Amino acid sequence: MAYLELRHIEKSFGKRHVVKDLSLSIEKHEFVTLLGPSGCGKTTVLRMIAGFEQPDSGEIEIEGESLLSVPANKRGIGMVFQSYALFPNLNARQNISFGMEIAGYNRRETEERVRELLEVFHLKEVATSYPSQLSGGEQQRVALARAIIMRPKLLLLDEPLSALDAKIRAALRDELREIHRRFQLTTVFVTHDQEEGLSMSDAIAVINDGIVEQYGTPVEIYNRPLTPFVAGFVGRLNLLDCEVVDGSKGIVRFGDQELKIQADADLIPGEPIQLTIRPENIALEGNVTENRLTGRLKRTTFGGAWIRMEVSTLGRMLILEVSNDPRGTMPQIGDEVSLYIRPEDLVRMVKRIVPLDVQ
Numbered sequence: 001m002a003y004l005e006l007r008h009i010e011k012s013f014g015k016r017h018v019v020k021d022l023s024l025s026i027e028k029h030e031f032v033t034l035l036g037p038s039g040c041g042k043t044t045v046l047r048m049i050a051g052f053e054q055p056d057s058g059e060i061e062i063e064g065e066s067l068l069s070v071p072a073n074k075r076g077i078g079m080v081f082q083s084y085a086l087f088p089n090l091n092a093r094q095n096i097s098f099g100m101e102i103a104g105y106n107r108r109e110t111e112e113r114v115r116e117l118l119e120v121f122h123l124k125e126v127a128t129s130y131p132s133q134l135s136g137g138e139q140q141r142v143a144l145a146r147a148i149i150m151r152p153k154l155l156l157l158d159e160p161l162s163a164l165d166a167k168i169r170a171a172l173r174d175e176l177r178e179i180h181r182r183f184q185l186t187t188v189f190v191t192h193d194q195e196e197g198l199s200m201s202d203a204i205a206v207i208n209d210g211i212v213e214q215y216g217t218p219v220e221i222y223n224r225p226l227t228p229f230v231a232g233f234v235g236r237l238n239l240l241d242c243e244v245v246d247g248s249k250g251i252v253r254f255g256d257q258e259l260k261i262q263a264d265a266d267l268i269p270g271e272p273i274q275l276t277i278r279p280e281n282i283a284l285e286g287n288v289t290e291n292r293l294t295g296r297l298k299r300t301t302f303g304g305a306w307i308r309m310e311v312s313t314l315g316r317m318l319i320l321e322v323s324n325d326p327r328g329t330m331p332q333i334g335d336e337v338s339l340y341i342r343p344e345d346l347v348r349m350v351k352r353i354v355p356l357d358v359q
């Protein structure tokens with residue numbers, strides 16, 4: 001049994017079915033991200049864990065104990081939202097210590113803990129400033145310190161970085177990871193930013209329209225997306241519609257060209273199959289005979305360390321990204337180019353999503 005379990009959660013608002021048979025297992029000390037587009041139900045899931053919404057059915061447990069009959073303020077959960085929501089009439093230090101004071105902790109213990117948090121969150125210099133005098137990044141650090149001062153069983157973060165500008169967001173992203181490492185808080189983080197999800201999480205649940213499409217490590221999600229949605233939402237991607245020729249030999253047809261993929265005896269000859277490949281896994285290569293596609297270079301984008309190329313082949317546009325080699329010669333727009341795809345980089349899409357079933 002995992003530390004936090006969500007089992008078969010259903011939630012509708014009126015006729016809108018917002019969360020559909022959602023199950024997730026989160027281990028203690030894990031940093032798990034709910035990643036998905038706007039409106040897919042991420043905040044609703046967090047609010048149900050926090051106790052601000054009740055699921056229509058399903059179960060939410062921490063360490064085997066149901067949370068559903070426990071009121072929000074008794075769940076022992078810390079939460080930070082996108083908007084800072086600090087007490088405007090309290091300074092940074094008072095905002096942070098508020099929870100401990102209300103709970104009646106003795107003064108020495110509270111002061112010690114606040115001092116530690118001011119230090120960890122780099123807030124010492126602004127401890128006596130009021131929210132209106134703090135920058136966005138500082139306000140979010142205060143909100144984080146305030147959320148964890150009581151050592152919550154669970155920390156819920158709803159897009160806490162999205163209102164910040166790019167530079168501060170990147171800095172706070174690293175800090176959040178550092179803080180997570182230090183305090184070992186089991187954390188559920190919500191974002192619609194795939195880069196944020198990939199760089200911060202132990203595990204990611206990719207959510208689409210209230211359904212968990214895939215739950216796995218960032219590497220699994222990126223390298224082995226199971227559904228077209230996951231593949232398309234996380235990173236750039238090429239989709240190749242093929243037809244199985246011989247499953248046990250791993251041969252498919254793409255246009256009039258045969259490609260080798262990983263062998264799978266379950267593949268039925270003649271069956272359509274969708275394969276994906278990441279732009280960085282397609283190489284410019286003239287000297288191969290197998291898995292070689294030729295096409296015409298239509299467009300290039302210079303990205304510094306890499307160059308993105310759009311190549312038209314067999315009636316499709318393939319995107320590839322090659323690293324920038326200042327000593328090499330690059331093809332020009334209009335040139336015919338040869339592309340090489342390694343069989344193991346062609347990832348097969350599973351047709352329909354199987355919601356995760358937690359025992």
Ligand SMILES: Nc1ncnc2c1ncn2[C@@H]1O[C@H](COP(=O)(O)OP(=O)(O)OP(=O)(O)O)[C@@H](O)[C@H]1O
Nearest residue numbers: 013016018036037038039040041042043044045192
């Ligand atoms: N209290 C409510 N009453 C009615 N509908 C709601 C309520 N809360 C959320 N919804 C609807 O449920 C859907 C999911 O909303 P939710 O806020 O969970 O999405 P989200 O994934 O957090 O999106 P975003 O990335 O934009 O924050 C939306 O269509 C929203 O309009």
Ligand SMILES: [Mg+2]
Nearest residue numbers: 042043044158
């Ligand atoms: Mg939201």
